[in-house]
Amino acid sequence: MEHYNMNLTLKVWKQKNTKAGGSFETYQVKDISSEMSFLEMFDVLNEQLITEGKDPIAFDHDCREGICGMCSMYIDGRAHGPWTKNTVCQLHMRAFKDGDTIVVEPWRSAAFPVIKDLIVDRGAFDRIMQAGGFISVNTGNAVDANALPIDKKDADTAFNAASCIGCGACVAACKNSSAMLFVSAKVSQLALLPQGQPERESRVLNMVAQMDKEGFGNCTNTYACEAECPKGISVSNIARMNREYLKAGLSTEE
């Protein structure tokens, strides 16, 4: 792919803290390489802002290789930007042309309050995980891989669900700010494997209860979540969670 440089206009959401109202600031960046990642372009801009004595833009990032789930930008109306099955850190500037204007916003959801600029508090996901996203086995030596026979199909489906990185793009893209794709991926991953059986019922009930408490909206099956998920988590997980919830909710005696 041919390398080129570009000049861009950026409209970035600036917000001092959770309580303050935010607004868009316009920035100009010059000579951005098409081989840079989107976050590297932000690094260049922040260097420039620091040199000018201005407040740099706060944004989340960690591994920068698409697996940690920290980066979270709503770019030109899309979660993680224009490429599908991709995180912001893996979005490259060759997705843009010289002279483009790019609008960057944080995830917007009542359950994800903005901490500063583009950083949102995704603690709601942690609290959902604490409500049931675990198994109760004693730690110790790893057991032999073949000690527990698991159907290849179940192993693969569980693995696909487990590839969720918890970035929150599903919530960001959903018109209802629903967290169903995230929660269903976590529920599915454990419901499909033998290790997840002891808490199978209580897990789905508790995680859904916590999800509702956090103020996420309700799923209306638009499937925007699946389309924007950087890991391609399938909405069939949501159907599985609905089944799990029905089964547990109707059969529990507690």
Add this chain to the structure above:
Amino acid sequence: MTWKHFFTSSIGKKLIMGLTGLFLIVFLIVHVGVNSCIFVNDGGETFNAAAHFMSHNWILRIMEIGLFAGLLLHIIQGLLLWKKNNAARPVKYSVNAANANSKWYSRSMGLLGTLLLFFLVIHVSKFFVDTKIALYADGGANDASHNLYNAMKEEFQTWWVVVIYVLGVISLFWHLLHGFQSAFQTLGINHKRYTPIIKAIGVGYTIIVCILFALMPISFYLGWID
């Protein structure tokens, strides 16, 4: 887990929407079936006999109460969900390329449903109420002379009534196109082999039901049936 807890959870609410939606989908088959009797084109004899059966059979009259209960539940729950889902995003995106990830009608179920509600108010006040008045007022003295076919024929001579009905059917079309398959996902049915079949049946159902409904006012207006 109490029953209240179960049905007020996010999944419980979805379940209510899905089940009442499927119930209304079944009702529409009956409704469109009875109404299609006008296409026999025998001056309304077959249609009036069918309508008479529908309004006089006591089993159907009990089921009618269930129909209104289901409809009300679907409407109230839908409006509550719409409000709650709106509140889940207090600050909206200034740029949102939603068409890149989902269909407009999937995202507009609340709006389409509200249009349908307005249509239903007009529709019920035009035909249903008159039938009930004839059935119960003055001890049913006007019941025998009440001719629903003639009432339909008369109403559909006015062009704007026909337009309202066609617009109502268009709203129904998009609402069903999403709602039919969505109800199965809510019930937990998402399967590599069955889901494509369910989706195809949903599309077929939506097209057939909506064309038949739309043809009724249009046929009367254009004089295709008399």
